[in-house]
Amino acid sequence: MRELTWRFGVSDMTIRRDIEALAAMNRLVRVHGGATRVDRAPRSVDEPGFQAKLTRERDEKAAIAAAAAALIAPGTAIGITAGTTTFQLTQHLLTVANLTVVTNSIPVASALSSAASNNLQVVITGGTLTRSNAIVGPLADSSLGGLHLDQLFMGVHGVDEVSGFTTPNLTEARTNQSFIQAAREVVIVADSTKWGLTGLGSIAPLSAASVLITDDGLGQEVRHVLEREISTVTVVPAG
Numbered sequence: 001m002r003e004l005t006w007r008f009g010v011s012d013m014t015i016r017r018d019i020e021a022l023a024a025m026n027r028l029v030r031v032h033g034g035a036t037r038v039d040r041a042p043r044s045v046d047e048p049g050f051q052a053k054l055t056r057e058r059d060e061k062a063a064i065a066a067a068a069a070a071l072i073a074p075g076t077a078i079g080i081t082a083g084t085t086t087f088q089l090t091q092h093l094l095t096v097a098n099l100t101v102v103t104n105s106i107p108v109a110s111a112l113s114s115a116a117s118n119n120l121q122v123v124i125t126g127g128t129l130t131r132s133n134a135i136v137g138p139l140a141d142s143s144l145g146g147l148h149l150d151q152l153f154m155g156v157h158g159v160d161e162v163s164g165f166t167t168p169n170l171t172e173a174r175t176n177q178s179f180i181q182a183a184r185e186v187v188i189v190a191d192s193t194k195w196g197l198t199g200l201g202s203i204a205p206l207s208a209a210s211v212l213i214t215d216d217g218l219g220q221e222v223r224h225v226l227e228r229e230i231s232t233v234t235v236v237p238a239g
Contacts, residue, residue: 083155
C-alpha cells in the first residue's frame, strides 16, 4: 500500500477506494497490505506443509509466541493446536512448573517430549495426520471431549471479519472446535498476514477468542475491527 501511494502520489484512502473498485470488478483480489492478481490469490483449500510455513514470518511468530507464553501460569493444563506459530511456544514451556500440555501437533509433541520431566506432562490426541502435521478426526475429537483445559493456544490459517477463524482442512476445523469447547480461555496466535484469508472450513467466529495476539503489521482499522469482537487484542512489534 505504501509503495502505491508513493508511486502515484495519492493518499492511502484513494488507493484503498481504487482497490475496492477493481476488486468489485474481479480485476484483482484484496490481500493484507494491498492487492494481488486474481490468478495469484490464495485459494480456500490451499494448505502448505509444516516445513513450508515454518520459514514464513519467523520474527513475527517468535514475538507472538513470547507474548503468548507470558500468559501461562504454573500448574495449569493448556491445549496447543497444530501450526508453526504454536510450535514457537514450545521453547518457552520447559521452565513452567507442573504444566500439562494437550496437543494434536506432532512437532509440538516431539519438541516437548524430548525434554519432558516431572514438571511437564504431554498428552497427545489420537487421529489421522494432515499435511500440516496435525492429528485430527473423530478419535481426536473424542479424546478432547472429556477434557477441561485452562487455556487453549490456537493457530489459524485465516482471520476475517465475516468468516472468523478458518482452516483449509474441514476435519481439522472440527477438531479445533473440539479444542475450543474444552477450553476455559481461547488464545489465538496469528501473524498479520493471516488477516483477510479465508480457508474452506470455519472454526469459530472472532468472538470465540478471549485473546488474540498478532504483530504490528496490522493497520489501525483492522485492529478496531478485532477489538470490537475480542476482549483482548495484543499487538507485538516484530523484528
